[in-house]
Amino acid sequence: MDRLGPFGNDSGDKPPCKGCSSYLSEPYIKCAECGPSPFLICLQCFTRGFEYKKHQSDHKYEIMTSDFPVLEPGWTAQEEMALLEAVMDCGFGNWQDVAYQMRTKTKEEFSKKLKTHTLQIQQFHLSPQMTTSSHL
Ligand SMILES: [Zn+2]
Ligand SMILES: [Zn+2]
Secondary structure, three states: OOOOOOOOOOOOOOOOOOOOOHHHHHOEEEOOOOOOOOOOEHHHHHHOOOOOOOOOOOOOOOEOOOOOOOOOOOHHHHHHHHHHHOOOOOOHOOHHHHHHHHHOOOHHHHHHHHHHHHHHHHHHHHOOOOOOOOOO
């Protein structure tokens, strides 16, 4: 599986986020139930439970990510899904709770992976509410 392709498509080949109109950067969310034109929202709007017209926050969704440099190659799509679901439950930026939730669902080894991973996401999104409670 080659997920680390070139990260070069940075011009408008994607529509903006339906929620906040910002440029969609991967990974973003595509609703699997709305159509025929793709319903795309960014992760932040997704974790806020954004709804628009027919789209409900409990719709099925796909995570659109072909080039996502913060992901470690060892991550499976299933792990990414689990992470995003935890993020959705706990709130974007609430990494301690997210990590806790992941720990209750998954193996210890995975939570170690998660720690590194969320730190990378923190840097990636530059969220103001991040805390650096992890010792690296
Ligand atoms: Zn958005
Ligand atoms: Zn939908």
